[in-house]
Amino acid sequence: MIRIEKLCKVYGSGPTAIHALKDVSLEVRRGEFLVLMGPSGSGKSTLLHLLAGLEAPTSGEIYLDEMPITKMSDDQMTVFRRRHIGFVFQFFNLLPTLSAEENVALPLLLDGQSMKSARPKAVSMLERVGLGRRLNHRPDELSGGEAQRVAIARALVFEPSLLIADEPTGNLDSRNGEEVLSVIRDLARQFGVTVVMATHDPRAAEYGDRIARLRDGELVEEGTIPVERKAVR
């Protein structure tokens, strides 16, 4: 479903150039939960940004459902991202001026839907993440765990084929972290969404099906997570 071929990303040029990704090739099957691990600066976030089309690779290609996304124009990529890719950030990145419901409805609104038609979907998604009673709360009125669940609802409201999560538990305590990971895994299964998640946390990795390790921009290890180590909750 996702095919990454010889992906390179270089920031800057000359002797000060930083090679964030070096010839990374990878495949992720539809519905698979891939965990990207590696120390800081290993290239995890860069890979996620390239996957989401937030920036362009220096070389290499990314195919989503056999569609080469690096060939798309900015507008095409934006619309593609809106409809087919959900993104969950470490720091939630909810718009502070909008309520939970409005934050979740945002991608639908940006797609031209009215609030009237977007609302039921947003409410339904918030109910799925257990926040049916927090619809009108603003981000500053939510706990960290709740805010991240709103972010997950926002990422899935379009029922995308790919969910990208960048350190989704990095800003949460362990209990809330586990809750968030469970929500991601369960909803991904329900919707048949492919998940690519970057994390430092080995316990978070247990929620995935497969691990890919990066170091200094290179893919150094790839493998499935043994069943006995998988999180069961």
Added chain:
Amino acid sequence: MKLLELLRRLSVPYIARHRLRTAVTLFGVALGVAAMTALRLAYEPISRSYQIAVKRLAGRSSIQISNGEIGVPEELLDEVRRVPGVDVAAASVRGYVRLPNHPGERLYVLGVDMLDDQQVRDYGDEGVAKMSAPPAAPAEKPAAGSPAASAAGAQGAPASGSGKLLEVEDPLVFLAKADSVALSPEFLRENHLEVGDTIEVQGSSGRATLRIRGTLDSRRGVGSLFGGRLALMDIFAAEKLFHLDHRFSQIDVVVKPRADIERVAEAIAQVAKGRGVVQAQEASFQAAKALLEIEESNTTFEAFGAMVVGLYLIFNTMLIAVSQRRREIGILRSLGMRRWGVVKLILVEAGALGALGCAVGVAFGIGLARVMSLPFVFRLAETRIPVAPAKIVVDVGTLVLAAATGIVGALVAAAIPAYEASKVHPLEALRPYARPGELTQTADQGERYWTAAATGLALAVGSFVLWLEGRRLIGEYRAALVAMAGFLVGISLMVPLMVRAFARLAEPVLRRSGIALAALANRALLSHMGRTAITTTVFVMCFSFVTEVGAAYATLSKTFDRWFNALFADTDLIVSAGAATLHPTTTGLPDELAEQIAGLAGVSGASALRLAKVNFNGYLVDLVAMDARAQNLDLVDGDRAVVASELSSGKGVAIDERLAYNFGLHAGQVLMLASPRGTVSAPIVAVVHHSENFRDMGAVVLDRRVYRSVWGDRTVDLIEVRLKPGADAGSVMKEIRTRWGDKYELFITTVGRFKQQTRREVERDLAEVPPILAIALAIAVMAVVSSLLAAVLDRIRELAVMRAVGATRRQITALIVLEALIIGLGGAFLAAGIGVAFGYYQFAILSRSLNGVALVYSQPLRVIVLASAAALMLPALAAYLPARQVARLEVSAALASE
């Protein structure tokens, strides 16, 4: 690290990196400083220059006897000379002449009796006597007061020394010939003339040819007045030139040593018996000074506006700077810098920029002072004594004031941004992205808006009360200025609450409208209400000014129409001498010309109008003498026919509402006017509407036959021609031009064109408005754009998130443009309301109380609609480019900043 070291290492690089913003800040400081500097520099030198001009023209004299353009009878001179305490009395004739062969040039003629005059005015060490090259034997004694008498006297005067201010080749010829004139070398050089040449001049009596027989030193003494455009000639030749029938313009009196000036003046007044107004020279200077103070007060109001704008620009740029540097400030805080340290850093930065802006402001202010002083110099030239534009001298006091204005202004404007900066939490450096509410206060600030609005309302009401009550204490004019400033600030304080109410009302509408972006834009504005409110306030003030200017134009125009249409109701053609009809410096025409024109084929009648300046209570007021035109008077109240009959039978005079207001007069009272026949008692039979000009002191209207018999003046300024039905205006104009055009240098026009020309004069007073309007619009747009820029910088992460969840660049652009559009929409509504209210207050209420003139208030709907459309569209258009730029942000970089 010391504060200055921080300034050098952090602030200077930041300032250097953001040159445009630094330039805007400097412009803000410079604008305020320039306004204050110009205010200080513009009027003081004119006042000084005017004082010097008055003193040079007055010479040693300390009392003057005059009566505006009417002048004083010749016989008064000898009577004055006999008054105890009078040492010397010298008469003069003064007035402008045009030069037909030198278009655009005019000369101020000073006609004097040379012998008398050198005892009063400064003509150099040797006086007129030095003119005499070869001493000649006295000839037969000519009649006293004649040019020849002057010449004879000159011969007898001592000749010694070398400080010549008046130089002639042959003094005997100069004094003996009535056509002699002395001019400045500069004037001769510029007009390619030399001593011995003749020069054509156009006076009230028609053209005259003068021969240049001398030169005047234009650097010193009398010759230094009028910027070298002074013509010195014999008094009787000048009298003839100006069609003054045995009248002098003025008599100047030198009192004997140790004589009491006031007592001598009283004694002269008793002798004059109203044939002239006796005034100490000082009083004349004080009257001009009062005029100057009014000008200064007007400009103070404009300078106040410039200061507010300057402060706003500094405030906004500093706010942006703080938004951009939150991380840097957070790092400083996390490293141990106290809140007060942050405040100091921002304030010192602002103070340094303020100091830099001062230098620019002072230079700009000097130029501005020159520009500001010119219109007033012209007005003085028209109504009193022409003074050369004064040299602008920058003194220490001005520099101190400029520094204080710039630096203190910058500090005041930077206070709120500095306070905002001090609230930056150290966590913003350690944990760059924190949830809203975690680090900063987001409590509802509604209470603050209510407090501000209540304060504003109190201020506006207080201003009104001050205007009603305070005028007794500080004077009508000052009270009105203070009240208007208070009203303006009061309204400004109310705007934030109105903006919030508008945005809150708009929100459900926008949400329901299905335009998701508009709702988002409105929400963004609501969430940064403080900044939105300040921006909208500036925006509203600028656009309400536009609406108000529209009212000013329409009101003055309608008032002018009322005045003009009433006065020239049935006139077809206007005949005057020179293009500047009814201008104070025009030369008059002999009144028999009206009778001659009336006799032409195609003309059913011609009547004349004389507009003369006369002294009344120490001020120059207009005396309007009309031929059978009383029925055209635009009465404030009363019956036209009755008033017309009373005026034409000489039973009384009418006064205009401005004179009534300035001197507390009303119908039924008796007016005492000076005339060559002595004091004239004139009952006031009616009050008429005034034209739109507030700079004059008012007018007395009377029948021209009465005027001619009492004041003995046969000169007229304007002849109104009425055509027979079917007569061709062009043919009649051609006929008048052929017969008298050259002789009197006539200007003949149709009443329609005359109206246009006069209207242009009215509009000249509003000439400064379009540039101010352009500045106001530019500031309004700049306010919105810079505010949006600050908002965008604050929300760069939010925008990046929006891009990440699927907002296209176009949508981001649209979002920001929509925010500008919402500010424009709210601003347009408020500006229209406030502009109309302020315009009505100013022109319908304040003008009557301030100027005594009931204007025909008019607020054109077209202006409101156009201003509202501009208010709506301009910010959106101006925001487009910055919005597009922001939409191109690097999403991953903006997100990675966490």
